[in-house]
Amino acid sequence: MALPPRLVLRGIGKSYGGTRANDGIDLTVMQGEIHALLGENGAGKSTLVKIIYGVVQPDAGSLEWEGKAVTIPDPNAARRLGIGMVFQHFSLFETLTVAENIALGLGTDEPLAALSARISATAARYGLAVDPRVHVHHLSVGERQRVEILRCLLQEPRLLIMDEPTSVLTPQEAEGLFAMLRRLAAEGCSVLYISHKLAEIRALCDQATVLRAGRVVAACDPRVTPAAAMAELMIGQAMAAPVRPARPAAGDAVLAVMGLSLAADSPFGTALRAIGFTLRAGEILGIGGVAGNGQKELLAAISGERRAGENGAVAIAGVACGQAGASARRRLGLAVVPEERLGRGAVAELSLTENALLTGATREVARHGVIRFAPLRRFARGVIESFRVVAAGSEALAGSLSGGNMQKFIIGREMGHAPLVLVAAHPTWGVDVGAAQAIHDALHALAADGVGVLIISEDLDEIFSVCDRIAVLHGGHLSAPVAVGETSVEAVGLLMGGLDAA
Amino acid sequence: MRLERRASASRVMAVLAPVLALVCAAAGAAVLFALLGRDPVSCLHTLFVAPLEDANGWSELALKATPLLLCALGIAVGVQANVWNIGAEGQFTMGAIAGGAVALWLGPTEGWFVLPLVLMAGVLGGAAWGGVAAFLRTRFNAHEILVTLMLSYIAVQVLGWLVRGPMQDPEGFNFPQTRQFEAAAMLPVLLEGSRVTVAAVFALVAVPLAALLLGRTMAGYRIRVVGLAPGAARYAGFSENGAVWVCLLLSGGLAGLAGVCEVAGPIGQLTPSISPGYGFAAIIVAFLGRLSPVGMLFAAVLMALLYLGAEGLQITQQLPLAAAGVIQGMLLLFLLGADVLTLYRVRFGGVRAHAKASSHG
Structure with missing residues (x-):
């Protein structure tokens, strides 16, 4: 193979204040190679890819692109070299259409019609079904990801960086993505694939580099290295088996949804159709389904952000509250972890202490409408400590935390209010292995304490490993919940596709 | 020269922007006075200093x-x-x-x-x-x-x-x-x-x-x-x-x-x-x-x-009262302009950096 490597990093270093985010990192990505970058939150993965994408400048080390030394001063320069990146958090304008968003990203003067045709052609070629005329705010997370990928593909990249791409996809969608990535690689494009899902890395990637605490701890061939060994390299210690404590038999109904129907609140939204299920104390119920099948609407209808037509459609601990607002439902014992962390679950511009108040205005912290910061700060510090949230203290702005740490904080905050029912949407989206396990353990512990836990997730692995019963949302209709032991991934996959296995 | 978004809003600039806006508005006012055929220095003195030269001026200041x-x-x-x-x-x-x-x-x-x-x-x-x-x-x-x-x-x-x-x-x-x-x-x-x-x-x-x-x-x-x-x-x-x-x-x-x-x-x-x-x-x-x-x-x-x-x-100076409105307007305009600097920083030579990257590529 006379081809020079696509990208070589030598001794890359980067410090922020006192912390060394990257320390002497060497990395070689060959042409047409799918290269996995593994590591816990804070291991330095994002700093490294930001350096490659020109967002951040390294303090030390050198970059070599196809055999020539380069500096990448900004993302424009990276794109000109042929580097494309799909971020974990999307940068799309909600009020613009898919084609308009892509046009902005490309910065072209190409007529929108011609661009739309090009988008459709590329989409068809790689099996990424997206209508260029749809406004982005109508798209699910999975569909938005396709837009981001298409934006990169239209620039004909020679290195595509993917940050945790499968966390929002169904098994079938993930397979589609892998097929697309394999096809890209076969055409000679290199892929730098950031993930912590070891099974998919083993199935997809040719080479893996493991980071821990800013350093490369290992480079291995994931096709032959066992998953447990890679996990150990990543965490630096052997993985504990998931704790699934023995639970009392499911108790009384803590959340009952009956005949809940709700019209779509936007032209491309999903109407909920006669949804009914009962969540008992001490059980974990999972609701699976492909993004955009009514998950957002169901969560809003349960949380009280949208009110039901009938008061009896939702009952918490036996109290009908379909027409009550979010605060009233929270007082009945409901806690909600929404899908969007910043802008919904937390306010980026406020500190963690102030964010603790968002759902925690109890008498203790807000007496006569006056905020008492001392107990609030203690509460925030308690959450930070017990969930090992990596943050510069309780006064750090929520926006300064990584996605995984923000998620741990929000889940910790909601659990800290001693709820009867906890509803969590995508509890571990974009969260690393260690943190995901901590979150799953906490959910199990909560259920063991007699709390009813409802998980709305598109991650089937998660649902199968955590939940007692599973139901599937498709087209605004919820299938009857079945015990995990009595169903299979295939049967659930069929329900997700709208086909009833029975 | 181009604008580059700062990672976080600059606190120094947030405080400095109003001062900068005031200086610019005063300069703008001086130009305005000169165009109207008045002596800019004595006009600026009348505008900013003269009102504070007696006790009555200070009390009127509090009043307004x-x-x-x-x-x-x-x-x-x-x-x-x-x-x-x-x-x-x-x-x-x-x-x-x-x-x-x-x-x-x-x-x-x-x-x-x-x-x-x-x-x-x-x-x-x-x-x-x-x-x-x-x-x-x-x-x-x-x-x-x-x-x-x-x-x-x-x-x-x-x-x-x-x-x-x-x-x-x-x-x-x-x-x-x-x-x-x-x-x-x-x-x-x-x-x-x-x-x-x-x-x-x-x-x-x-x-x-x-x-x-x-x-x-x-x-x-x-x-x-x-x-x-x-x-x-x-x-x-x-x-x-x-x-x-x-x-x-x-x-x-x-x-x-x-x-x-x-x-x-x-x-x-x-x-x-x-x-x-x-x-x-x-x-x-x-x-x-x-x-x-x-x-x-x-x-x-x-x-x-x-x-x-x-x-x-x-x-x-026999200037119309509308002059005050013009100066107020300039102050707001320059403030909005200066505020750009709290969220963005000015980078010089950005174009050259681009050229360097593409020449290697």
């Missing part, structure tokens, strides 16, 4: 800063919730009308309760005018920027009609004005021989109260969450409509208080022109003061100085 500060505090609380009250001028006018009506209705009645009734009527009048905008926004989704602005013109027309009609002084030789208010309905003067009333104390007390409201109460917290992240407010169960009502009633009430304090203070009666645009200038004060209550205190004093200086220019 008071309504500006009261209106600005309300506007700034609203901006935190993304509620843009552009019509403090109208609420100011309605407060003056309501307070004035009570003062005239009570007539020669003596007693300690007269003045509180007059002031309360002023606050309620301003709040009611703000409430109209809140109702139209929450019921019909009519945006308050437009509604409050248009309501200002209506309020000024109503005042003009009242002082020429139902409320006109029958012994006033047909001048468009009401009777003088009786002493019991007038605010006490703070310093003998000046026109400064206890209204200045109201404004000073309102500064820490506004800071407490925003920083330490649930109501202020809800207002900030609604403004920063409407999605998080819905999730938390904070009502956006509630925040709209609170902000418009509060800022309307403060503007109404400012209005009644003007007519029950230095003016002493209702006339067609009770405000030299305080309600509009207060918008500039709010942003010049970085929406911080203490910052707005300084900004209100600066804006009051501009008013005094402009009067001086009118007298000594």
Whole structure:
């Protein structure tokens, strides 16, 4: 193979204040190679890819692109070299259409019609079904990801960086993505694939580099290295088996949804159709389904952000509250972890202490409408400590935390209010292995304490490993919940596709 | 040369921007004076220094800063919730009308309760005018920027009609004005021989109260969450409509208080022109003061100085009063320009860096 490597990093270093985010990192990505970058939150993965994408400048080390030394001063320069990146958090304008968003990203003067045709052609070629005329705010997370990928593909990249791409996809969608990535690689494009899902890395990637605490701890061939060994390299210690404590038999109904129907609140939204299920104390119920099948609407209808037509459609601990607002439902014992962390679950511009108040205005912290910061700060510090949230203290702005740490904080905050029912949407989206396990353990512990836990997730692995019963949302209709032991991934996959296995 | 977004807003620039804007506005004013054939140096002296050369100037400064500060505090609380009250001028006018009506209705009645009734009527009048905008926004989704602005013109027309009609002084030789208010309905003067009333104390007390409201109460917290992240407010169960009502009633009430304090203070009666645009200038004060209550205190004093200086220019340099409006406008324009620097930094030679990257590629 006379081809020079696509990208070589030598001794890359980067410090922020006192912390060394990257320390002497060497990395070689060959042409047409799918290269996995593994590591816990804070291991330095994002700093490294930001350096490659020109967002951040390294303090030390050198970059070599196809055999020539380069500096990448900004993302424009990276794109000109042929580097494309799909971020974990999307940068799309909600009020613009898919084609308009892509046009902005490309910065072209190409007529929108011609661009739309090009988008459709590329989409068809790689099996990424997206209508260029749809406004982005109508798209699910999975569909938005396709837009981001298409934006990169239209620039004909020679290195595509993917940050945790499968966390929002169904098994079938993930397979589609892998097929697309394999096809890209076969055409000679290199892929730098950031993930912590070891099974998919083993199935997809040719080479893996493991980071821990800013350093490369290992480079291995994931096709032959066992998953447990890679996990150990990543965490630096052997993985504990998931704790699934023995639970009392499911108790009384803590959340009952009956005949809940709700019209779509936007032209491309999903109407909920006669949804009914009962969540008992001490059980974990999972609701699976492909993004955009009514998950957002169901969560809003349960949380009280949208009110039901009938008061009896939702009952918490036996109290009908379909027409009550979010605060009233929270007082009945409901806690909600929404899908969007910043802008919904937390306010980026406020500190963690102030964010603790968002759902925690109890008498203790807000007496006569006056905020008492001392107990609030203690509460925030308690959450930070017990969930090992990596943050510069309780006064750090929520926006300064990584996605995984923000998620741990929000889940910790909601659990800290001693709820009867906890509803969590995508509890571990974009969260690393260690943190995901901590979150799953906490959910199990909560259920063991007699709390009813409802998980709305598109991650089937998660649902199968955590939940007692599973139901599937498709087209605004919820299938009857079945015990995990009595169903299979295939049967659930069929329900997700709208086909009833029975 | 190009602009590059900063990772986080620069605190230094946030404080420096108003100073920079003031310097630029002063330079712009100097050019304006030169174009009008005046000596820029002596004009700037008249504008910024001369008003402060005697005790009377300082008291007039406090007099003019008071309504500006009261209106600005309300506007700034609203901006935190993304509620843009552009019509403090109208609420100011309605407060003056309501307070004035009570003062005239009570007539020669003596007693300690007269003045509180007059002031309360002023606050309620301003709040009611703000409430109209809140109702139209929450019921019909009519945006308050437009509604409050248009309501200002209506309020000024109503005042003009009242002082020429139902409320006109029958012994006033047909001048468009009401009777003088009786002493019991007038605010006490703070310093003998000046026109400064206890209204200045109201404004000073309102500064820490506004800071407490925003920083330490649930109501202020809800207002900030609604403004920063409407999605998080819905999730938390904070009502956006509630925040709209609170902000418009509060800022309307403060503007109404400012209005009644003007007519029950230095003016002493209702006339067609009770405000030299305080309600509009207060918008500039709010942003010049970085929406911080203490910052707005300084900004209100600066804006009051501009008013005094402009009067001086009118007298000594025969410049039209519109010159003051032009300088106020420049100040806001330069402030908005300078604010770009708090979020962005200027980078030189960006184009060369591009060229370097592509030559390697």
